Amino acid sequence: MDGAQFMNARDVKTVADAKRIVQERGIDYVKVGIFDVDGIMRGKYMSREKFFSALDGGFGFCDVVLGWDSNDQLYDSATYTGWHTAYPDAPVRIIPESCRELPMEENSILFLGEFEEKAETVCPRGVLRRVLDRADKMGLKATAACEFEFFVFDETPESVREKNYKDLENITPGFFGYSMLRNSVHSEFYHDLLNLCTEMDMPIEGLHTETGPGVLEAALAHDDALSAADKASLFKTFTKILCQRQGWMATFMAKWSGEYPGQSGHIHISLANKDGSSAFHDTSKTNNMSDTMRHFIGGQQALMPEILAMVACTVNSYSRLIPGYWAPTEATWSVDNRTTALRAIPGGEKSQRVEYRIAAADINPYIALAAAIGSGLWGIENKIEPTAPVEGNAYEKKFPAKLQLPQTLYEAAGRLRKSKAAQDLFGKDFVEHFAQSREWEEREFRKAITSWEMERYFEII
Missing domain, CATH: 3.30.590.10 (Glutamine synthetase/guanido kinase, catalytic domain)
Structure with a gap:
């Protein structure tokens, strides 16, 4: 609508806010990122439906990103993850208050995530929070x-x-x-x-x-x-x-x-x-x-x-x-x-x-x-x-x-x-x-x- 006042990305604080900003702006795909052990941002575009589901219950992210180096080469002696665990998905929660504008992408916003449960013990953001x-x-x-x-x-x-x-x-x-x-x-x-x-x-x-x-x-x-x-x-x-x-x-x-x-x-x-x-x-x-x-x-x-x-x-x-x-x-x-x-x-x-x-x-x-x-x-x-x-x-x-x-x-x-x-x-x-x-x-x-x-x-x- 002409003159409509959309929510500012940095005003997003809750799951409800996150859903609202996506709906208000008619965003079909949301960018979600997470930082690995080397500080490299890994992520993906998520459809609106998948993003809303992830906001409510989290989503799975292959834990290989915690088990490889900056060149995507697999560690040979990690105990948290590896071939011995078959690199399963690790649970990730989306952080609503991390919402940011993406000025270089038309009508797009970014959210950060962080690992949960066992993966949280080796998650960089998790260690700082502790x-x-x-x-x-x-x-x-x-x-x-x-x-x-x-x-x-x-x-x-x-x-x-x-x-x-x-x-x-x-x-x-x-x-x-x-x-x-x-x-x-x-x-x-x-x-x-x-x-x-x-x-x-x-x-x-x-x-x-x-x-x-x-x-x-x-x-x-x-x-x-x-x-x-x-x-x-x-x-x-x-x-x-x-x-x-x-x-x-x-x-x-x-x-x-x-x-x-x-x-x-x-x-x-x-x-x-x-x-x-x-x-x-x-x-x-x-x-x-x-x-x-x-x-x-x-x-x-x-x-x-x-x-x-x-x-x-x-x-x-x-x-x-x-x-x-x-x-x-x-x-x-x-x-x-x-x-x-x-x-x-x-x-x-x-x-x-x-x-x-x-x-x-x-x-x-x-x-x-x-x-x-x-x-x-x-x-x-x-x-x-x-x-x-x-x-x-x-x-x-x-x-x-x-x-x-x-x-x-x-x-x-x-x-x-x-x-x-x-x-x-x-x-x-x-x-x-x-x-x-x-x-x-x-x-x-x-x-x-x-x-x-x-x-x-x-x-x-």
Whole structure:
């Protein structure tokens, strides 16, 4: 009808609302997506009838998406699922309040889902919810925001394969950090991205060029931690979609080139009390840091070597964690110092927070947030005192062995598997499943012969 006021997608809160918006808009097929262990969005179009049925009673999604890697290759040692279980359907519930516009598709909307029952134990969104339930029982609420650096290339999925991922063309040359020149020349793309993120309720607080050819940094607005993870996951997915629709490609690898610094995915976290007041802010303490904030940092620092695989989750992650490239190499912390793994940011009641700087752009936001928040809660529960804060350049200092981080994904996965704290925080099933998936990832890497090996050994050895 002319002038009819249809329901806004972000006003959908209930099953009834979800049905109403589909009926009002005359939508025949609804897009439904779910994020897997690697943070990759898997999904499908659902007919209206099937979608309504799924809203009422859930639907089955082949659990192979929890039993394969980012290249759709089946894990060889998973116990949750595999050939021994014959890859049955796992129950999934649709999250009505996740409804979003799909501006790039005519008269279309998106809903997120999450696994239920046994599958929930290894579901990335499920593990974060369990951590946040723990916070709630402690009388605390976590808010968070992610910021991502990503390189953009004047390439297509076909051209990068034809070039064997070598000699790729960035959208702009040179370094040009915070460049008004670059963001003005490509202002149409910047505004397309800003508008897309606003329309899909994952608003960007700041967007600028970083140091490197064709690299951007986007800081997402803060929200409650579960919503922040949804938004971060959707941001990575739809930024790549927007670029490819333009004939470009964006990468969120931790490090795509040895010539440039890695790509960060820093996480900002704060805790509030039940009454809404900051649990981190105390004007009677040094740097306004409450005891709760200090113990939160203490837990993050103490457990970082044990849970690093949940944050540095790819083989490539460890190419970034080297001295002098704006990435930390030990479980260190500081006050407003960007050379450490954790950065306490003093401020007012609303801005006091911790920046979890160990994270790169390749994170699965659900799992990385679960690790960052869960380890901090463990610190509060056990009143863990952090070391003295680092002053000056952390790269030039020596630190005790207990603060050293694993050097490979395989080592990190082994540390995670043995961590009693991780099992308590995230569940034994998740820890075992995720650890085996990371060990698989490194074993797959070891099968590869890299160009470095060919260039170094082919002739001379």
